[in-house]
Amino acid sequence: MNNLFRSCLALVLVAMPIGMVSAEGVPDLMFPVPEFANHPIPTASVPHTEGEVPAVWDIAILLVALCLASYFTLVSRSRKSQLALTIACLLWFGFWRQGCVCPVGATQNVALAIADPSYVVPVTAVAFFILPLIFTLFFGRTFCASVCPLGAMQELIAVRTVAVPRWLDHSLGLLAYVYLGAAVIFAATKTGFIVCRWDPFIPFFRLGGNTDMLVFGGSILAIGLVVGRPYCRYLCPYGAILRLLSCFSKWRLSIPGDTCVNCQLCEDVCPYGAIHPPTVKQTxxxxxxxxxxxxxxxxxxxxxxxxxxxxxxxxxxxxxxxxxxxxxxxxxxxxxxxxxxxxxxxxxxxxxxxxxxxxxxxxxxxxxxxxxxxxxxxxxxxxxxxxxxxxxxxARRQRDDYQADRAGCVSCGRCYWYCPVEKVRLGLITDISEVLPDGKTLVPLSAVRKS
Amino acid sequence: MNSLITFRSILHTAIVAGVFSVLVLILLLVDGASRLNKVPMEASQFVELRKQFVEEPNNVELRQQIQVMDLALRQEYFREQHFTVIGSYLLIGGIVLTLIFGKWATILRRKLPKPKPKLPGPDSDELLSHTGLRAVVLLIVALIGTSWAMNATYKSSLPTSIEELASLNATSNQTLEDAKIEEALALPDLPTPEEWQHSWPNFRGPQGTGISMHASIPTTWDGSSGDGILWKAPVPLPGVNSPIVWRDHVFLSGATDKERAVFCFDALTGDIQWRADIKPDPLVVVAEVKTTDDTGYAAPTMATDGRLVFAMFGDGLLVAVDFQGKERWRQSLGIPQRNSYGHASSLVTHQGAVIVQYDHGTPDDELSKLMSFDGATGNPNWETVRSTPASWSSPIVTTSNESAQIITCCDPWVIAYSPKDGKEIWRVNCLERAEVGPSPVYSDDVVYVCNDTAVLAAIRCDGTGDVTDTHVVWTVEDGLPDTCSPLVSKDFVMTVASYGALFCFDKKDGGDPIWEEDLGADFISSPSLVGDHVYLFGRDGSASIYMPTADECQRVGEAELGEDCVTCPAFQDGRIIIRGVEHLFCIGKTESESS
Structure with missing residues (x-):
């Protein structure tokens, strides 16, 4: 009986919002024009573009979002704040602005402007291309973390991710550079903006698209349920640029070696395989x-x-x-x-x-x-x-402590969420052992180093 | 309440929402697949009805049936669209709920990860350096394989270089030119003047006067009963051009917005000897040809030089077809611009050249041209730009003082050109503010022109330059036609006024009408003269035959075609060939009746 009641409750919970959608209905359909009718020819008019805002607003919002993302990542180290910003950016840059303009596509505008001086590149496109690059040089991939609507979409649907082997991750990651090269060449020759043409999330942002785009987008989302950010890691041409720049960033998300307790939680929870453990001595x-x-x-x-x-x-x-x-x-x-x-x-x-x-x-x-x-x-x-x-x-690199991969880390902050040291810092617990898995004992990293 | 919102209820909600989403997705996919190639307006029954309606344009019941089905099909289309939209919203809602409740359930049962203890041995960097290397090599192979597949899939049909393209073009053009010359050389000689005079080679006969050299033309017939009709043949495609006759062949053209053709009928039996379907010019195939129902897509009357027949269509396509129905050449003159009724000027030939009066646009844009093409090859002889607006009058070619002239009418000029080089000879300003439809008529060194809202004028053809003040013999302002060309006999000039009255003027002096006769019908067809009989075909198919005298107009015969008629008749010995809206008629007597 209890099960039956719960099922009924579940049905009600599903039906309520859906019913609300249905009850709203849709506007009257366009009355079809019958044959031979002396119908008036409609006057051509420019339709009102929903979500149209001055370019300066877009740039300002992007700038604020980048500042907040960098602050949440590096200063407050708050995954919750990052998530809230992610959702806000997804709603604004994704669903409200319908995914355009975005830095991923803006790469092509810039490439075309360089190849063809007569092409007047929109200032928004330039700003969207440049600003995340600058922020990445200073703060790591905070744009990917919370501002990019494409990344946000994948971040939110990453329900149960599995770790991709590092060898596969590294080799598939090369495809993004191939895509970047092709996109730049095609844009510069006015062949087409293939990144926009094949943006897998545009059909969802705009609630409609070609069948091929829907299939591609649906596939990326389906893969994204079990593989963290597949588009960002293996296809995104702008992500490829950010990955390079992130290697030289002044500040970035890092695991403080002096306080790390070597619990492995961060390595285990990172869906992008971007936290590497200390290396062992080679034979x-x-x-x-x-x-x-x-x-x-x-x-x-x-x-x-x-x-x-x-x-x-x-x-x-x-x-x-x-x-x-x-x-x-x-x-x-x-x-x-x-x-x-x-x-x-x-x-x-x-x-x-x-x-x-x-x-x-x-x-x-x-x-x-x-x-x-x-x-x-x-x-x-x-x-x-x-x-x-x-x-x-x-090339062999020596690591004495846990380190976030400079290129691969998207600054999502999941590692903070689980890190016992962070929880103590935030005052959520008093002792690290409270959040350690059963049977796990604290091994200070300093001790590991000495051994 | 809190106790009700337990992990299990949330999990169940996520499952129900997930199942719901899957069901909606399946429904959408099934519905989408069933409508993948469905075009509502191409439903077979609807297409059939529309085809039927083309054949029965006056069938009111059929028209209503089409209207109802049209509405139903469109409603069905939008209902399906509505279904998809609602389905999409439901799907999105379902997915969002699944994710929210799924995530909620996960959070409620969140467990800390249990990292596996590190085993002794090589670390992940060590493994990466070995396995990763192989993976990258595999990727290199995949990229090269993809490149090979791309090269194998995409083959270019273009020449490898611009030089090769130029060489191919030169060869191709030379081949075409050679073939044209070869075909032109194979053509017979131009016909003799006698043969020309006894044929009906262009609009209103050999001189464009509407006067037949033949006699014994019937004065009574009935197209409905078949009395006095030698044969009656359906015309497969609509057109308002008049038939032309060469020997035992009757030629006419027909076209719709989708197809166009030249037809050759046997003048003795009415059988279609051949039909030459003319493919639209690919350069203008997608452009919209603006025309009216009265003009249609095949208004210009064809012409022949006795070796080939020439036809022009509403999209500016000029074609030459031989007497076996083979297309010999074509020239696309471009779609007429700012031509409110559609192109209608008929063709005329002169010593193997095809003359095209292609008036369109406004006086300022200089789109209008008079053009001459070599009839044998289609190569342009010359073209003269005319600063004139669109007109619908047909040119005539005639001799004046031993030299040939092409005489054209437009707003406001009557202009004569030399057929040799297209240079203007003289011009007269007398058709001001007129949409010029009637064609000029030449008789005894004088050309007669007229148009509603302007004048009927007699102009001597021996001038040069602007001869408005010196060569206009007379003008009158009565009995002005808007479409019908004048008829000039030995003594009279006759016009069919736009309101349906026949006017007769003195040929030498003009002046007041000698007489006028209310015809009681609407006329598009120009009057014709056989012997001393004037033949008039009304728009409703009624025909009147008059004998004009200096005193009166005697009606000598009446007849009915049995269907509407807007074209001019062609005459053969003892026969009239006339095109109704649906049929081509041959009016005459059988040999037994004649004897």
């Missing part, structure tokens, strides 16, 4: 093998770069095909030669434009030439990233 064989591997990686890196340069140079045709005009030229050419029997909307529209075929073809061929060079550049970039990664993982 002579290991050290020797490590050195050999390091030397091999150093020598292999230039070969990798050269190889990727060559591979990139051969990608002129497929890369150029991403440009709509090149695709159109190919389609029109196929139609002209009879290989394509049916025209497309784009080819019909082209023919209606009165533009000469030769101009279209010449433009496409010229672009293909550009992409031979740009493809090579993209290859070099990927080669550098991959080569550096080979050297990076071959």
């Amino acid at each position: 002579p064989e290991s050290r020797k093998r490590g050195k050999r591997q390091f030397a091999l990686a150093v020598f292999a890196a230039p070969v990798v770069i050269a190889s990727f340069w060559w591979v990139g140079s051969t990608l002129a045709v497929p890369l150029a095909m991403w440009h709509p005009e090149s695709r159109l030229a190919e389609q029109v050419r196929l139609e002209e030669t009879g290989e394509a029997t049916e025209s497309t909307d784009a080819s019909d529209a082209f023919r209606g434009s009165g533009m000469a075929l030769e101009e279209l073809y010449a433009s496409a061929i010229s672009r293909r030439g550009e992409f031979t060079y740009l493809g090579g550049l993209l290859g070099v970039w990927i080669g550098i990233v991959v080569g550096f990664k080979l050297i990076h993982i071959s």
Whole structure:
């Protein structure tokens, strides 16, 4: 009986808000225009854009949010405050501003502005690109922690995460740099803003989108339930830049070595695998093998770069095909030669434009030439990233205490939440042992170091 | 109450919300999949009804049926949209509740993590340096594999360089040019003047006068009963152009917004010998052609030079078709701009050249042109820009003082050009503030022009420059037509006034009308002259035959076509070929009746 009552209560709890949505209903549907009706032709008008605010407000709000995020991360070290800010930023930058403008996409505006001086890049885009970079240089990835609506979405849905093995994490992380390189090249050549086109969260922010975007976004969210921030870690091109800058940040989230009790809780709860334990002393064989591997990686890196340069140079045709005009030229050419029997909307529209075929073809061929060079550049970039990664993982670093990964840590503050030292600092407990797992004994880190 | 909100009730709520979300998601997916390629206005029954309506445009019941179905289909479409919107909100609500209650339940039972004790052996950095290396190498292989797949998938059909493109274009253009020249050389010689005079090669006959050289033309017939009708053939596509006749072939064109064609009928039997479907010009295929129901998409009457037939359509497409129905060349002149009724000027040929009066736009934008194309190849001979607005009159080509002239009408000018190079010869300002529809008529070195709201004027054709003050023989302001061209006989000039009255003026002096006859019908078709009989076809298909004299207008015959008619007849020996709105008629007597 009790179970039945609980189930009924559960049903009521679900039905109440849903009923509220349904009761509100939707506005009257547009009355369809029947055939032969002498209906008046509606006058064209510019629709009111919901959520439109002056650019300066966006910049100001971003600045305030970044300041708060940095304060909550580094000064108050409050996960609760960070969560509240995360939700607020998600609502504002995500659902209210519908994910635009965002620093991830602004990277492309800046790339286009650099490549084409005639392109007037919006000041909001520049500010959104620059401000998080500056804050990262000073305070680490506090933008990722609480301000980025894309990160916020993933942060909130990370219900039960599993640890991704470090080898997989490191190799998949390279994809973000590949994506960054491609995004910059495509933006600079006006091929398209692929980061925006494939932003997995836009359909949710705007409550609608293409099927492919919905499927991609849904997949990222589904993966995000068990893998912490998959988009941020393995795809986000802006995150790739922040990861690099974060390595040089002046201040950042850190685990104070002098008070650490070596409880391992922070390492265990970090969903991003960004807290590394102290290293152990290597055996002579290991050290020797490590050195050999390091030397091999150093020598292999230039070969990798050269190889990727060559591979990139051969990608002129497929890369150029991403440009709509090149695709159109190919389609029109196929139609002209009879290989394509049916025209497309784009080819019909082209023919209606009165533009000469030769101009279209010449433009496409010229672009293909550009992409031979740009493809090579993209290859070099990927080669550098991959080569550096080979050297990076071959290099042996000594750690005497728990450390947050400079690049990988998104400053989410989960480690504070569990850290017994933090709880004592905040006055939530009086003794560290109160929050240690059963059977766990306190081992001061200083003692570990001595041993 | 607090006791009720226990871990289990919260967990159950999360589960119920989750199950609910999954159900809604399934419903949305099933509904979305069923509507993936569904276009409401393409429902088969609806399409069928609309097709039927094209054939029966006056079927009121059918029209209402379409209206009802149209409304129902649209309502169904928006109902489905409504369903999706509501479903999406329910799904979002369900997911949010699942997450909130799930998280709540987790918090209530939050347990501290239990880190596993560190085992002796290599640390995670050590493992990373070995396994990570392999993973990165694997990634390199994957990236190279992806590159290879991209190269294998995307193949370019374009030339590899701009130089190669230029070379291909040059070869292609040369081949086309060679083929054109070869085809042009294979054409027969131009017809003799005698053959020309006995045919009906363009709008209103060989000289554009509406005068037939033939005799023995019937004066009574009934299209409904078939009396006096030699044959009657349905015309597959609509058009307000008039038929032209060359030997035993009758040509006309038809078009809708979707298709266009040239038809060749057997003049003896009425059978369609061939139909040449003309593909729209791909350059203008997506642009909207603005026209009216009265003009349609195939208003210009075709023309022939005795070797090929030429047709023009409302989208500015000029085509040449041979007598076997094969398209020989085409020129797209662009969609007419700011032409309130749609393009309607008919074609005319002169010594193997096709003359196109393409008036559109305003006097200031200089869109209007008079153009000449080589009939055999379609290559432009010349074009002359005219600072004139849109007009719907057709040009005529005639000889004056042994030299040929192309005479055109527009607001406010009557302008003559040389067919050799398109240079202007003379002009007269007499059609001011008129939407010019009637075509000029030439007779005895004088051209007669007229238009409603302007004048009927007789102009000598031997001038040069602006001859408004010197070469206008006479003008009158009575009996002015808005569409019908004048008819000029040996002694008279006759006009069909826009309100349906036939006026007769003295050819030499103009002056007051000699007589006027109330025709009691609305006229679009221009009058024709066979012998001393004037043939008039009313818009309702009624025909009147008059014999004008210096004193009166004698009605010598009446007939009915049986359907509306807005075109001009073509004449053959003993026969009239006239296009109704639905059929092509051949009026005449059988050999037994004649004998």
